[in-house]
Amino acid sequence: MRQGGRRKAATVADVAVRAGVSPGTVSKALNGRGQLRPETRQRVLAAAEELGFSTNLLARSLLEGRTYTVGVLTSDSFGRFTIPVMLGVEDTLGAGQISVLLCDGRDDRIREGHYLHTLLARRVDGIIVTGRGSDPRPSLGQDLPIPVIYVLAQSEDPRDRSLIHADREGAERAVKHLFSTGRRRIAHVTGPQHHLATQRRIEGATAAFSAVGQEMVLGEPLMGEWSERWGREAASILVRSGKPFDGVFCGSDQIARGLLDGLRESGHKVPDEVGVVGFDNWEVMAEAARPPLTTIDLNLHELGRVAATELLDAMNGKALESGVRSVPCRLVVRESSESRGWFPPAPAAAATPVAPAERPEMLPGHETEPLP
Amino acid sequence: MRQGGRRKAATVADVAVRAGVSPGTVSKALNGRGQLRPETRQRVLAAAEELGFSTNLLARSLLEGRTYTVGVLTSDSFGRFTIPVMLGVEDTLGAGQISVLLCDGRDDRIREGHYLHTLLARRVDGIIVTGRGSDPRPSLGQDLPIPVIYVLAQSEDPRDRSLIHADREGAERAVKHLFSTGRRRIAHVTGPQHHLATQRRIEGATAAFSAVGQEMVLGEPLMGEWSERWGREAASILVRSGKPFDGVFCGSDQIARGLLDGLRESGHKVPDEVGVVGFDNWEVMAEAARPPLTTIDLNLHELGRVAATELLDAMNGKALESGVRSVPCRLVVRESSESRGWFPPAPAAAATPVAPAERPEMLPGHETEPLP
DNA sequence: GTGAAAGCGCTAACAG
């Protein structure tokens, strides 16, 4: 049966004939159900083998009313953030024999609606919606016959189940880490003001400052775009401000990398004079930075894993909880924040004591991906 | 029908009852087949609408023997190169109402075999195999009942159909582009010797040198790893060699970016004194480079599109061709190779004349992807 | 222990 000459696949009936039994018996033998004489079972298995029999899952699904399939639907296209989530989902689901149908919404509501229709017609057992997290997205609605989980891009409807990474806590952790290495004069350079992520990270950073009774250098975050260019520019702004600073928390790894370049080129030593922490743990960025960048890992793979796990439970009848669940971020310590021990003494004791030095959870370094 | 109270979906029979007709008639009305009185059709459509009817594609597929589904199977995990391919596939297939099942092989042959089994049991209409292109991969075999196309990672078996990007021609084009901007003393810095990609790019580059009767600076390519670090190191090697050079073709954008940093920091002006061309058009890299990097775009999305198109034909009965087809790369001109017109006059006319200045095909710049 | 029959939801073929 070469590619040209497609032959009809063998059915249970075919196997039955060859084994000299009935279709029902074949089914039992193949699925290890019922009481069969071992010898009969062997005969059936042999016949199936010889015919290259492969169960037609369509037929089984039709009967069972389950397809062991879930749809992953992106509102925007699959990008740097959604892909690790999707892989986490696929990974977890694949272990449970569940397949993933891919639907790329491309920021087009019409297209998305069309995909939703297709998924329902294909009778998927559940749907995971993902996309940019900059802002909440419209709900697919409450009247779907299957469970839906929103990941990264949370649903506008609080009755839906949404999973996001803990931006706020991550940012707080980043800043506390800088404090814990002895730095005191810390600035925050981040993305566009209107992004939800920007706001959440500012909140987290602010909380960390309050906790130790310090003020942000320049009094407020420097907001710009998520780019290396902006990071370089911010470095220049900081330097020219004349205000002393010994730490910078950046809202993204790209910004951090630009900032690192800017600092190096204006003669500031990292981490000796300034500690820098980024956000995202975009490994190619963080590892190629000079020096390698300490940053917050979004745990996107884990986010996908959790989403898949919750969805699996829901598919098995357990009611889905409502509202937003946030999955913790991880601090990944690299060189850019190393403490060198010569910092000025800590300022007057703050109301809340500085968090003790953290046990950094190192991520294993990934090899650079080979070229195709 | 909230998420908890899953109700059985309406069937053609339900619609039939409600519309006061038979199931057969419902089918015709819904699919626009056969001769129906317009009024009847309307009644059926209304009933379907009211019941929220959605065709059960499983049942249809079972009957039709086609599922309008293809599997995309990676040998390694989905990475920087395979993802654009997969998106190209999904894009093309989605337009034809075909869904994509995702299978992440993770470099594990057992796992891959398991996925293949599942795909066949689900009766997909075709399979696209993808993965790292560093070396050919084992064939899935010739005895599959459905067409298979290998993309990026070509099959070891020449009877299979493989699609790859035109590495060799891309490299040749890159070097010719440097020549066309007036440069003559060009070096080649690239990846590990044992990679097929490295070899193909060296071949292409060599061809371009031969065409204009020039020698590669240092006489041979500098081979290292696919990293920025190696790019920086190579810059230093080149500079310290004392040999004059005015152009460098890098085997990857990462190498190129490191090289650009190295050159800048050792006081060499790009593009004024040295022109640099990369490979991959990894946009975040190429655009963030200083200056923005001229490079070769692998056309991965197009590769996916072509693969999907060939697969569609094959699924419709057209026999798949055998062997490797290579899809052209594109030159993307940015600042790093700009001609400044003050170069030394061209050397003694070569046997083959220098290619005339190329019409650079600019790609639209992509915005930096917003954070989640 | 094993076989026969019914049915999952749909559509194509043939009656009426």
Added chain:
DNA sequence: CTGTTAGCGCTTTCAC
């Protein structure tokens, strides 16, 4: 024009 029937491939009673 519309209804009836059969069957896609499988599993699951329920007889034997």
